[in-house]
Amino acid sequence: MAKLQPGPKLQPVRGTHDILGDKARAFRFIQGVFQDVAIRFGHQEISTPIFEFTEVFKRTLGETSDVVSKEMYTFEDRGGEFLTLRPEYTAGIARAFISNGLQQSLPCKFYGFGPMFRYERPQKGRMRQFHQMDVEILGVPEPQADIEVLAIAATLLTELKLIDDVTLEINSLGDTESRNDYRDALVTYFEAHKDQLSEDSLARLTKNPMRILDSKDEGDRALVENAPRISAYYNDPTKAFFDEVISGLDALDIKYVINERLVRGLDYYCHTAFEFITTKLGAQGTVLAGGRYDGLMELMGGPPTAGIGWAAGMERMAELVSPDLVLNEPRPIALIPVGPDCQSEALKIAQQLRIAGHAVHMSYKGNMKKRMKRANNANANEAVIIGEDELARGMATIKNLNDGKQQEIALDKILNYLDQYLSLEVKKR
RNA sequence: GCGGGUGUAGCUCAGUUGGUUAGAGCGCCAGAUUGUGAUUCUGGAAGUCGCCGGUUCAAUCCCGGUCACUCGCCCCA
Numbered sequence: 001m002a003k004l005q006p007g008p009k010l011q012p013v014r015g016t017h018d019i020l021g022d023k024a025r026a027f028r029f030i031q032g033v034f035q036d037v038a039i040r041f042g043h044q045e046i047s048t049p050i051f052e053f054t055e056v057f058k059r060t061l062g063e064t065s066d067v068v069s070k071e072m073y074t075f076e077d078r079g080g081e082f083l084t085l086r087p088e089y090t091a092g093i094a095r096a097f098i099s100n101g102l103q104q105s106l107p108c109k110f111y112g113f114g115p116m117f118r119y120e121r122p123q124k125g126r127m128r129q130f131h132q133m134d135v136e137i138l139g140v141p142e143p144q145a146d147i148e149v150l151a152i153a154a155t156l157l158t159e160l161k162l163i164d165d166v167t168l169e170i171n172s173l174g175d176t177e178s179r180n181d182y183r184d185a186l187v188t189y190f191e192a193h194k195d196q197l198s199e200d201s202l203a204r205l206t207k208n209p210m211r212i213l214d215s216k217d218e219g220d221r222a223l224v225e226n227a228p229r230i231s232a233y234y235n236d237p238t239k240a241f242f243d244e245v246i247s248g249l250d251a252l253d254i255k256y257v258i259n260e261r262l263v264r265g266l267d268y269y270c271h272t273a274f275e276f277i278t279t280k281l282g283a284q285g286t287v288l289a290g291g292r293y294d295g296l297m298e299l300m301g302g303p304p305t306a307g308i309g310w311a312a313g314m315e316r317m318a319e320l321v322s323p324d325l326v327l328n329e330p331r332p333i334a335l336i337p338v339g340p341d342c343q344s345e346a347l348k349i350a351q352q353l354r355i356a357g358h359a360v361h362m363s364y365k366g367n368m369k370k371r372m373k374r375a376n377n378a379n380a381n382e383a384v385i386i387g388e389d390e391l392a393r394g395m396a397t398i399k400n401l402n403d404g405k406q407q408e409i410a411l412d413k414i415l416n417y418l419d420q421y422l423s424l425e426v427k428k429r
Numbered sequence: 430g431c432g433g434g435u436g437u438a439g440c441u442c443a444g445u446u447g448g449u450u451a452g453a454g455c456g457c458c459a460g461a462u463u464g465u466g467a468u469u470c471u472g473g474a475a476g477u478c479g480c481c482g483g484u485u486c487a488a489u490c491c492c493g494g495u496c497a498c499u500c501g502c503c504c505c506a
Contacts, residue, residue: 011497011498014497014498065504066503066504066505067504067505070430070503070504071504071505087505088505088506116506118504118505120503120504120505121430121431121501121502121503122498122499123499123500123501123502124499124500124501125505125506126504126505126506130506131506132506133506200502200503203503211504216502216503275506282500282501283500283501283502284505284506286505286506287506288506289505289506290506310506311506312506313505313506314506315506316506317506334466336464336465338464338465339464367463367464368463368464368465368466369462369463369464369465369466370466371465371466372464372465372466372467373465373466373467374466375465375466376466376467377466377467380466383465383466385464385465387464388464389464397464397465399465399466401466401467402467404465404466404467406465
């Protein structure tokens with residue numbers, strides 16, 4: 001680690017990272033594809049504040065959820081308000097929906113992305129500040145919205161070339177009636193085997209019994225094998241809803257696995273729940289996950305409004321995405337003035353090239369050797385060398401940094417020459 | 430909140446069964462080449478061996494603590 005001076009702590013706060021270099025490029029690439037896909041599906045961008053009144057999250061996520069009970073970054077501001085850095089996107093969007101009176105303009109199709117904050121012990125694929133991309137459809141109670149939202153996810157993962165790295169697991173948590181019936185049955189079952197449950201699952205039994213289903217404890221797993229299955233408790237509407245979602249996936253040729261033990265931690269989910277999972281990221285295999293939350297708006301005090309959406313972890317995606325896909329930045333042109341008298345001419349040419357759309361690296365100081373070296377480090381394609389001799393003749397030297405060949409070009413032909421030459425280079429590839 | 434692993438140069442890592450000057454590769458700087466990078470050759474700078482304490486004639490190495498990073502549990506994207 002770098003040597004730290006005495007004084008303020010100079011390392012980043014635990015669980016936070018600086019995003020630069022390849023990681024920044026990967027983020028920008030992923031974000032770009034995401035926005036493009038979301039817009040093609042007719043979604044509007046929404047950007048909500050990264051903090052909200054604490055109540056917004058407390059009410060919607062449920063007091064007993066881990067997020068609320070131990071993971072929120074909450075603070076009191078100078079006005080005495082309790083604020084919380086958003087631990088997830090959906091609650092903020094739901095609040096924005098109500099604040100802006102958007103029930104007048106249903107359905108609402110949103111996309112957004114940005115940082116989220118959870119006070120957790122960091123590990124692979126899990127940070128205290130992390131970034132999510134988020135998609136929501138509000139006001140569509142029909143399964144078509146579920147299908148569409150899944151189609152967005154599948155399209156995104158396909159265009160990021162990640163679709164073969166992930167498995168879509170899907171389940172229905174049922175409507176309120178089905179879900180409550182099932183929960184009761186589960187509790188009855190596990191109560192009868194209380195003595196065999198792990199300590200963690202014993203706590204889940206009162207807090208969130210459905211969580212026991214995806215326990216990693218071996219003893220629990222054996223019990224879960226014989227536990228009642230959720231599909232046995234689906235009523236007719238639930239069954240019809242889920243069937244329609246599934247046939248939509250079939251129609252779109254989106255591959256999935258039905259996992260009856262897939263549950264959600266947060267209280268407001270119903271019907272469809274899904275996760276795109278990979279085995280390539282260690283313990284945190286979920287790359288993109290979401291579900292339907294028809295009860296959320298009322299929970300928050302708004303008009304009853306159906307909702308479905310998902311969130312994807314950008315750090316996790318960035319780990320998976322191939323560097324070849326990301327490395328598509330145009331190579332710059334390096335401008336190298338030789339001697340102080342050539343500085344202003346070089347500056348003018350650089351500006352001309354930049355206005356014409358080229359990426360230009362202008363060197364600031366150093367002898368020619370050093371400037372050439374910097375040009376090389378910047379991965380420049382061409383170096384435009386402006387020297388006093390050439391300048392006197394109205395010429396500049398253009399050197400191809402790939403093959404080392406160089407030639408003189410008239411100053412007023414530089415743009416023209418580079419436009420032609422570089423477009424040929426692109427065609428060659 | 431609970432458990433495991435790791436901390437040596439800007440980066441990736443060797444190493445010392447405790448003993449004088451701490452090692453490599455990459456990177457950086459300079460020169461070979463005062464108007465030419467990438468390749469080659471030569472030279473150089475750079476480390477309180479995470480921090481504090483203990484044991485010892487002597488600690489980067491052993492012991493204790495602490496901080497940081499990392500992996501896992503809980504939970505989640």
